[in-house]
Amino acid sequence: AQKITQTQPGMFVQEKEAVTLDCTYDTSDPSYGLFWYKQPSSGEMIFLIYQGSYDQQNATEGRYSLNFQKARKSANLVISASQLGDSAMYFCAMRELNTGGFKTIFGAGTRLFVKA
């Protein structure tokens, strides 16, 4: 069964520093996609970055990059130059091709606190 594990319930980072949020996953489907979402206190889930299981290069989107280690089933999110507005919950998520449709499984999340 597919599963997402985020082992860091909370993380602190100093403003302007980089931070890595951990995510490991488990799936038997060779074709899958990995996502990171940000959820501010307003509740809305904001898409940050995507990595496909067959992508050769790590995904990057502005200050966000995904450190994809397929053999270790790891998909860590790296946020560079943290900003106060980055304080939020961050969710790692996965979608399997064999499931069909858009069913997405989420991890428990990591709450990030950015200190001024």
Add this chain to the structure above:
Amino acid sequence: KAGVTQTPRYLIKTRGQQVTLSCSPISGHRSVSWYQQTPGQGLQFLFEYFSETQRNKGNFPGRFSGRQFSNSRSEMNVSTLELGDSALYLCASSPKIPGQGAWTLNTEAFFGQGTRLTVV
């Protein structure tokens, strides 16, 4: 372009009652998914609809049901509410037709702000 709209934003119901939540997807999006978010269980997939048909369903009791209308708007219903149903219910819409193909993996889901349901 308007985002995903969920109504109402907040709701208080009594145990045993039923509730209907509404989700209007982004214009042109035909796939709608629902999720329940609680502090204890996190984000859990409820169900997904495309063209008025349920495509996937999560592990929730039959008290949870949904439907999608021809204009892609979706509703979810919870009957015989229990205290444990208190949660943030999130709706997400996606722009592409679901099916077998790698493109379904990287299609972004756009979320609404959710409906916070409190059962007392």
